[in-house]
Amino acid sequence: MSAPEAPDDAGAGRSVPPTDPPGSPLPAAQAESTAPAAGGPNGRPARRRDRHGRGMRGPIAVRGPLAPGGVPIARSRAERFDEYVLDAVEELERRFATELDGVEFAVEDVPDPRRDHGLVDIPLGAVLASSERDEPARIVLYRRPIELRAVGTSELSELVHDVVVEQVADLLGLGPADVDPDYGEE
Numbered sequence: 001m002s003a004p005e006a007p008d009d010a011g012a013g014r015s016v017p018p019t020d021p022p023g024s025p026l027p028a029a030q031a032e033s034t035a036p037a038a039g040g041p042n043g044r045p046a047r048r049r050d051r052h053g054r055g056m057r058g059p060i061a062v063r064g065p066l067a068p069g070g071v072p073i074a075r076s077r078a079e080r081f082d083e084y085v086l087d088a089v090e091e092l093e094r095r096f097a098t099e100l101d102g103v104e105f106a107v108e109d110v111p112d113p114r115r116d117h118g119l120v121d122i123p124l125g126a127v128l129a130s131s132e133r134d135e136p137a138r139i140v141l142y143r144r145p146i147e148l149r150a151v152g153t154s155e156l157s158e159l160v161h162d163v164v165v166e167q168v169a170d171l172l173g174l175g176p177a178d179v180d181p182d183y184g185e186e
Contacts, residue, residue, distance in 0.1 A: 105164075
């Protein structure tokens with residue numbers, strides 16, 4: 001009696017050589033090499049990032065050792081928006097230091113629906129004049145309405161700058177072009 005043959009485990013991971021696809025002018029080995037790779041190393045499916053245009057996901061997009069606080073990917077949209085506002089305000093404060101002394105600049109996500117803005121459209125910003133209780137004048141920018149009107153970061157920074165210029169002009173009783181000669185230019 002002969003011993004039963006052990007199953008050949010060595011061939012379990014091997015793939016069968018491809019056959020020539022019908023109508024293919026190249027042999028199967030060459031046709032396979034010209035096709036785009038469907039998998040990553042070790043035959044596993046390749047990992048995709050930024051699926052559906054939602055930005056980076058996973059541990060690299062979160063603050064931590066792979067994305068420390070100083071790296072641009074670690075900043076939130078609100079933090080980037082605040083930086084655009086600060087840039088625009090610093091530029092105007094150099095020109096109008098005395099007029100803007102004591103004026104507060106703030107960012108809110110959306111306009112307060114209880115406040116009467118006197119407009120049909122959703123406002124991008126508002127000037128809240130000083131009240132009787134000796135509060136300083138306040139310029140508020142509404143982040144979400146501004147972000148929804150901008151396409152890309154450069155357009156967002158330009159729109160934030162224009163809205164800040166409009167609100168400062170409204171507060172000072174000037175035209176936007178008087179506050180900033182570059183107002184409205186791309």
